[in-house]
Amino acid sequence: MCVLVIVVVRTVTFPSYQTRPPPCNVTDQDFIPATKDRLDRLGRAVTFRTISYEPGRGTPEELLKFIDFIRDSFPVVHSSPLVTREVVGNFSLLYRVKGSDRSLKPGLLAAHLDVVPVTEEPGWDAEPFSGQQKDGFVYGRGTLDCKHNVMGQLEALEFHLKRGHRPKRTLYLAYGHDEEVTGQYGAKRIAKLLEDRGVKLEFLLDEGFAVTKDYVQGVAKKVALLSVTEKGSLTVKFSVRMKGGHGSMPEKESAIGILSQAVTKLERNPQLNLWGSGPGRDFAEHLATEMSLPHRVMTSNLWLFTPVIRWLLAQKAGYMNSMVHDSDCFRSEAVAIVDHRVHPKQTIQDVLDHNVKVIKDPRVKMEVLKSLVPAPISPSGLESPAYMVIQESILQVYPDSLVAPFVLSGNTDTRHYWNLTSAIYRFSPNVMTPEDFPRLHGVNERISIEDYERTMNFYFHLMRNVDKPLVVRRHEHDVDL
Ligand SMILES: *[C@@H]1O[C@H](CO)[C@@H](O)[C@H](O)[C@H]1NC(C)=O
Ligand SMILES: *[C@@H]1O[C@H](CO)[C@@H](O)[C@H](O)[C@H]1NC(C)=O
Ligand SMILES: *[C@@H]1O[C@H](CO)[C@@H](O)[C@H](O)[C@H]1NC(C)=O
Ligand SMILES: [Zn+2]
Numbered sequence: 088m089c090v091l092v093i094v095v096v097r098t099v100t101f102p103s104y105q106t107r108p109p110p111c112n113v114t115d116q117d118f119i120p121a122t123k124d125r126l127d128r129l130g131r132a133v134t135f136r137t138i139s140y141e142p143g144r145g146t147p148e149e150l151l152k153f154i155d156f157i158r159d160s161f162p163v164v165h166s167s168p169l170v171t172r173e174v175v176g177n178f179s180l181l182y183r184v185k186g187s188d189r190s191l192k193p194g195l196l197a198a199h200l201d202v203v204p205v206t207e208e209p210g211w212d213a214e215p216f217s218g219q220q221k222d223g224f225v226y227g228r229g230t231l232d233c234k235h236n237v238m239g240q241l242e243a244l245e246f247h248l249k250r251g252h253r254p255k256r257t258l259y260l261a262y263g264h265d266e267e268v269t270g271q272y273g274a275k276r277i278a279k280l281l282e283d284r285g286v287k288l289e290f291l292l293d294e295g296f297a298v299t300k301d302y303v304q305g306v307a308k309k310v311a312l313l314s315v316t317e318k319g320s321l322t323v324k325f326s327v328r329m330k331g332g333h334g335s336m337p338e339k340e341s342a343i344g345i346l347s348q349a350v351t352k353l354e355r356n357p358q359l360n361l362w363g364s365g366p367g368r369d370f371a372e373h374l375a376t377e378m379s380l381p382h383r384v385m386t387s388n389l390w391l392f393t394p395v396i397r398w399l400l401a402q403k404a405g406y407m408n409s410m411v412h413d414s415d416c417f418r419s420e421a422v423a424i425v426d427h428r429v430h431p432k433q434t435i436q437d438v439l440d441h442n443v444k445v446i447k448d449p450r451v452k453m454e455v456l457k458s459l460v461p462a463p464i465s466p467s468g469l470e471s472p473a474y475m476v477i478q479e480s481i482l483q484v485y486p487d488s489l490v491a492p493f494v495l496s497g498n499t500d501t502r503h504y505w506n507l508t509s510a511i512y513r514f515s516p517n518v519m520t521p522e523d524f525p526r527l528h529g530v531n532e533r534i535s536i537e538d539y540e541r542t543m544n545f546y547f548h549l550m551r552n553v554d555k556p557l558v559v560r561r562h563e564h565d566v567d568l
Contacts, residue, residue: 094388101387104373104468108479110486111544119246119547121540126225128160128242129539130218132234133227139201139267146201150178150264153200157237161245169253175280178264179273184244186257186554192289193257194553195507196546197274197500198236199266199294202229203528210530224533232527233294235534236515237262239542246543247550256289256554266500274500281507288508289557290473292549293501295513296493298485300520305382306374311481312493313474314513315366317501319429319461321438324454325349325446328420342421349446350423356445358427358438362400363393365432366494369467371396373491424456431461431494459498465511467492472557473510480549484516484541516545 111118119125135153139145154174158165164182165172173181178200186193205215205228213219213226220226229235240260259281263273296312303310327342327349362368368389375386385392427438435458442453467474478490501511517538519526526532534542 098387103376111483119543133218137201142268163249176272176276180262182260184258186254188255191256195259195291197261197293199263226533230534240546242543243547263500270500274503278503290510292512293499297519305378309488311490314495315465315492316431317462317495321427321458322456323425325423346421349451360397362397369492469560483548484545516542
C-alpha cells in the first residue's frame with residue numbers, strides 16, 4: 088500500500104527537465120532563411136568527394152578543393168579581423184573567433200570535412216555527389232554526416248558577423264579531415280595544438296545523433312538525443328589450437344567445438360546489464376513527465392522499476408557481434424572475433440574479466456586486437472549550464488520536441504578532445520525517423536530543406552546563447568524518496 092502511494096505521488100509530482108525557451112520564428116529579424124544561395128552552397132559542398140578510405144588514405148586533392156571552396160564561400164568570416172584560420176595537418180581547419188571578455192572560457196563547435204565512400208551507387212534517387220535538390224531535399228553523401236554541420240555553422244557565423252556582431256566569448260570551429268577513419272591526422276592534431284596552447288574550453292559540441300521521431304517508446308513528441316558520452320569498443324580474438332593432430336584422425340574434441348562452446352557461453356552470459364546507473368537513467372528521467380502513463384509510472388519510479396526495465400531492455404539488446412572462423416579445421420585451429428560495445432560505466436578490463444570468468448576454459452586464448460575506452464560522461468540536466476544552453480538552443484528551433492541525454496554508440500572526433508573540457512556533447516540538428524537511420528553511411532543520404540534551415544538557425548541561436556556567462560539553474564526535488 089505504502090509503495091503504491093509513493094509510486095502515485097512520484098508519478099504525479101516528478102519534476103520536468105524540459106524547458107520552454109522563446110521559439111525561433113521565421114518573422115524574426117535575425118532568422119536565417121534557406122535561400123537559394125545557401126542551399127546551393129550546401130549542394131556544392133557535397134560535390135567535393137572528400138572520401139576517407141582508411142587512416143592516412145583519403146582524397147587530398149578533393150580536401151584542398153573543398154577548403155578553398157569554404158574560404159571563397161564565406162567572405163566575411165575570412166576577412167574579419169576577429170577571425171583567425173589555421174590549416175592543421177594540411178587539410179583540417181581550425182577557426183578562432185576572438186571574444187572580448189577574457190573571463191569567459193571559449194566554446195568549440197566541431198564537425199568534419201570527410202565522408203565515407205559510396206558503395207551502392209545504384210539505388211540512389213539522385214547521384215550521391217551531385218548535391219542535387221529534389222522534392223524538398225538536398226541529396227548526397229555528407230548531407231547528414233556531416234557537411235550540413237560544417238556549412239550550417241559557417242553560414243551562421245557569416246550571418247552573425249555580417250550583422251556586426253562582436254562576440255564576448257571566444258569560439259573555435261574545428262573541422263577534422265579524417266573523422267571517419269579515427270581522426271588521428273586531423274582532430275588529434277587540432278586537440279594537441281589547443282592543449283599545447285593551454286586552451287581550456289567551457290564546452291564542446293560535435294556531430295552526433297539527431298532529433299528523432301517515432302524512436303523513443305512511450306513518447307509521442309520528437310526527442311532530440313544530446314549525447315553525453317560514447318560507448319567504448321573492444322575487439323577480442325579468441326583462439327583454440329589443438330596439439331598435434333592428424334588431419335585424418337579427428338580428435339574427440341575439435342578446436343572449433345571448444346571455441347563454439349566458449350562463444351555460446353558468452354552469448355548466454357551477457358555483460359553485466361548496467362542500465363539504471365548513469366546516462367540510461369538520466370535519459371529516462373529527462374523524459375518521464377512526457378511519457379504515456381505506463382511508461383511514466385515506471386520512469387518516475389526507477390527506485391522500484393529499474394530491474395523490470397533492465398529485463399525489458401535485455402530482451403532486445405545486443406551486447407556483442409561475433410564471427411567464428413574455422414581457419415583450418417584439419418589443422419585444429421579455430422578463431423573467433425568478438426566485437427564488444429563497452430558501456431560507459433564499464434572498463435575494458437571488466438569486459439575481459441567477465442569473458443574469462445564465463446568461458447572458464449584455459450584452452451581458449453584471448454587476445455585484444457583493438458580497444459577504445461568509453462568516453463567520460465559529461466554532465467547533464469538543470470545543474471549543467473553547458474548542457475542546458477544546448478538544450479535550449481535545440482528547443483528554440485524544434486519547439487515541438489524534447490531533449491534527453493544519450494549514449495552514442497559510435498565514436499566521433501570528440502575522443503581526441505577529452506583533455507580540453509569535461510563538458511563534451513554530440514548532436515546533429517536534423518530530424519530522423521527509424522526509417523532514415525540507414526541513410527547514414529548508406530544509400531540516399533539527404534537532408535530536407537526545412538532541416539537545413541533549422542541547422543543554420545540552431546547554430547546561430549547557440550552562438551548567441553553562449554555569448555554570455557552560463558548560469559546554473561538549481562532545481563528542487565520536492566519529493567525525494
Ligand atoms: C511568429 O511571430 C508572429 C508575429 O510576431 C506570431 O504571430 C506567430 O504566432 C509567431 N509564431 C510562433 C510559432 O511563435
Ligand atoms: C603535408 O604536406 C607536406 C608537403 O606537401 C608533406 O611533406 C607532409 O607529409 C604532409 N603532411 C600530412 C600530414 O599529410
Ligand atoms: C590527455 O592528456 C594526457 C596527459 O598529458 C595524455 O596522456 C592523454 O593522451 C591525453 N588524452 C587525450 C584524449 O588526448
Ligand atoms: Zn560524422
